[in-house]
Amino acid sequence: MGHNRASNPFTPDFGQTPAHLAGRGKTLTEIESHFAVGPRAPGFTTLLIGPRGTGKTALLNALVESCRSEGWVIVSVDAGTPGIHDRIGMVLDWLEHPDRTGLGTVQDWGRGRELIGAGFFGLSARWEIAAAPPRMDNRHRLAYLASQAGEHDTSVLLCVDEIHAGDQQEMRRLGDDIQHITKRESLPLAFLGAGLGDIYRGLLSGTKMTFFHRCHRLEVGLLTPAQAVNGVRCTVRAAGADAGARELAPILDRGDITPFHMQVIGSHLWDLSGLPDSPAGEWETAKSVELADAEMMNKVHRTAWYDLPVPCRRLLAELRQAGGAGVSTRDLKQSTGLAAAVMSHARRWLQFGGYILQPSPRQITLTGLMPDAAIERLAEEDEEVWAAGEDADETTNGRPADPMRCGKPMSRVPGRCTLRLGHAGGCRR
Ligand SMILES: Nc1ncnc2c1ncn2[C@@H]1O[C@H](COP(=O)(O)OP(=O)(O)OP(=O)(O)O)[C@@H](O)[C@H]1O
Ligand SMILES: [Mg+2]
Missing domain, CATH: 1.10.10.10 (Winged helix-like DNA-binding domain superfamily/Winged helix DNA-binding domain)
Incomplete structure (x- = not known):
């Protein structure tokens, strides 16, 4: 046991691209077909909403890959911390002048460019992007980029992860920008946002966030037991080994699970069985399911409960x-x-x-x-x-004592939030 850990293909972590994307074929096809229609398709601007570990980031990245392979220009950032407009500006700088910014690794990719690093990547097209006139703001730079893309029969994808954590003002401005470019001007700027259901209490609860209200919404949910088993199986196979449906049957006992949970089970199974050299057995699967329960409790459920x-x-x-x-x-x-x-x-x-x-x-x-x-x-x-x-x-x-109170534990000071249950914004005492 243990000698095979380095070859373990499972990704029991957050934000890591899985070796095999389980159970998302239909969602991918749906979004791709909206994107193919263009700015008039309601799904040209889409929000992916789902609980932690359901694979929103994985789905976002898969869509980025698919758009990139179609030759789209990608602007991908996250809203986890304030400063999203600066980050979008940085990607635009890089797209316009890749040699000047010194960001990450730049590879020539045909006549296009590819950048990976700094937590985002902007990927480009097979044509030369012309720089926007100096001192244009992001809205006009994005519009300028989208209109160039349109002339080359392609589109720009603006991808924003962690939108639930976005600063309200910044998100409002972002929404206005996209509304203007995609909806009003009908330019080919597609939008994909991903975040927790918290956005129903934040971004989607205000009356001013009209753009996000009108976005097409897709719930990213749990995998069915059969999808989870198949996901483990495909991951093992992609790594050159095999696991039979009968041996994996104990996974079915857990019912619907998150992709993250599936990765935790698979990861234990790989180590316990000594894959890829020795086969996975039913006993090892049952044991992995059990070990995963304890890990899920400590890493996910307890924190979620006290939240x-x-x-x-x-x-x-x-x-x-x-x-x-x-x-x-x-x-x-x-x-x-x-x-x-x-x-x-x-x-x-x-x-x-x-x-x-x-x-x-x-x-x-x-x-x-x-x-x-x-x-x-x-x-x-x-x-x-x-x-x-x-x-x-x-x-x-x-x-x-007061069930109307939010009661969420405070992160920095002792005690609990005393605001009304369901309050907007951050907790307070
Ligand atoms: N469809 C999938 N099939 C297999 N593995 C997946 C799938 N989706 C996600 N994963 C794996 O599960 C883990 C969690 O996924 P991811 O980080 O995308 O979740 P998330 O919904 O973005 O979570 P968070 O809300 O914390 O941002 C990742 O390590 C990823 O490799
Ligand atoms: Mg994520």
């Missing part, structure tokens, strides 16, 4: 106890003891976060994003803390 306001946690706990599927909202209101307004806030919060589905207005179902076993365990931890009165300011007889 949820207390009423959301109660709702998840009661929902699980009631069987988790098609549970009536009325029963839940009773068992959680939450007021109607709090209940509806909590429900929306969990829905945006990808934890629950509402098959009908009066029913709630768990998605599996937070597995039953994790909910059970974390709810028990909550009960213990409340029973011990450790969070005394938070509780009255084990119940949250």
